[in-house]
Amino acid sequence: MRRISRIAGWLLLSWIVLTVSAVLLMRWIDPLTSAFMVRERIVASTSKPQYAVRQRWVDAKDISPQMKLAVIASEDQTFPDHYGFDFKSIDKALDERESGRRVRGASTISQQVAKNLFLWSGKSWIRKGLEAYFTVLIETLWPKERILEVYLNIAEFGKGVFGVGVASETYFKKPAVRLNTYDAALLAAVLPNPKRLRANAPSRYVRSRQEWIVGQMRGLGGTALLKRLD
Template sequence: MKRIKRIWRRIKRTFIVLFIAQLLYIVALKWINPPITITQLVSLIEEHGLEKEYVSLGQMSVNAGLAVIAAEDQLFPDHNGFDWKSIQKALDYNQRKPGRVRGGSTISQQTAKNVFLWQGRSWIRKGLETYFTFMIEKIWGKKRILEVYLNVAETGKGIFGIEKAAQTYFGKSAKDLSQSQAAAIAAALPNPKKYSVKPMSAYVSARSKKIVQQMNFLRPDRDIQAIIGGK
């Protein structure tokens, strides 16, 4: 019985230490960039390579942030990390067509997954994603979430972040990305290993044109402008 109590105390202490450690890590990442993510490690293990270069939101063209908001999460300035209507639509779609999978993740959820977790669709991962999404919304705020997302998102085989994507595909820095170039990078985000920006696949070409239309529609929005740094 004493042995069981000792084991239980150790488990509790370990849990408390891990909880404090992850909380401190979340707080630290409000100001420092993630050194490496699980997805980036996997890219190295699978021999896809790892190319990344972190830049601040101010060092990116406003088109970069606007493009991913237009493509991935148009309600990003307004929700608390979760777009419940999109999530419910995705669940309904997946029930009707179990052979296909549609996601309803916000930029906040994708950032939480990319920084703290692994790729996959298990309920454990989804539960952890919910926790980390809640925490970064409370601690980081929208600007930092968007900045981190644009720096850690996989944008091609072994390529991570908007800066490396801009350099690789267009031979320029992220701060110089045009509207159509930013839209092309955003168009590939659902599956950057499958959808090619250069040479541009038919999917990316078609989707990027729709993203540009949405960018033009969303650009005057004051809440979006406050996040992406436009005037």
């Protein structure tokens, strides 16, 4: 039993060193892909008809401030202030689940980066535990600006469309740095379900969500909010 315990301890320590090192390196080295992109490439290659999965990295300085603000306004308005988890939103989600109402999303941008970059979709306690672990690492080892940069480069904006660089070129025929308020809000509007919600053929719901996001962007004080990420 002692030998088994030592082996388990060394395996756990090795895994911690490996994961901490990988996350730390990604503070400066752009990830080549993500767990979600790998899964999507497998799905795309086995689908009939097949489709391409596209992603192109865009540095933070080449992403419109409006796009950064739009995803904060739509996905995580406490992003500049929290340390990875929005406990008020989590409490609300738990209350909704207990009352039988539709459960709202409570994941922060940091949690979504952890999940999309390293993990798989699902609702198991194991996955949620790993998500929390990687979220803590990301929040500890990366500045907020880096977290937002990685998020915008690995988020899915449509079928086979990953990252704001490809999304901007695909839907608006312009680079990400030139996205205006309404372009950015439209892209952010499809993030909850990019397989069903379409930026290139927005439904009435997507348009209403776009307008709501624009209002939230203004209510947060505009792009001045981004100074708090420094």
